[in-house]
Amino acid sequence: DGGITQSPKYLFRKEGQNVTLSCEQNLNHDAMYWYRQDPGQGLRLIYYSQIVNDFQKGDIAEGYSVSREKKESFPLTVTSAQKNPTAFYLCASKAQGHGYTFGSGTRLTVV
């Protein structure tokens, strides 16, 4: 079955460390997105990519980086520059003319 896979489901990171969250889709969708979810803040857009080898900053890109070397993959790196990285991270994808598909999310905790 087609879908989006985010891994791992839970991730713990020490302060000052970079960590990469995986997002893989086998839906052949061109566009992919990363959101951050905090209680009371809704989902805020971190980065998005409309096509392979191209991506754009969203509303809260500071402290994050992404790459889009393959159509099916859109990994998100949370760098040490992100001051408050503990959150729930959601990945999504979309094909033109179709709806959005969301992953099940990764919960990142800084310890």
Added chain:
Amino acid sequence: GDSVTQMEGPVTLSEEAFLTINCTYTATGYPSLFWYVQYPGEGLQLLLKATKADDKGSNKGFEATYRKETTSFHLEKGSVQVSDSAVYFCALISNQAGTALIFGKGTTLSVSS
């Protein structure tokens, strides 16, 4: 930039009560509008959508009408059930961020029997 404002929660109702969750938006043009729902411990699911003015989206007893004159997309249900307890998000497709969805902050609904 484009934005969505929805009523703050939590909203607490008794079973069979009427539900309204207000949502207004700021955007250029007439964006497609959505309501998503997140049940406890689960991912995000599309509840309903409307793509042009005066469209009414509906699903599972929920309805929302796209009102361009008031830039609103309020969610309503005539009789809520305990199983409707969840977080509800209003969203639009932003012309300023490719085809990314821009979400409101979410409204938590708690229904008791």
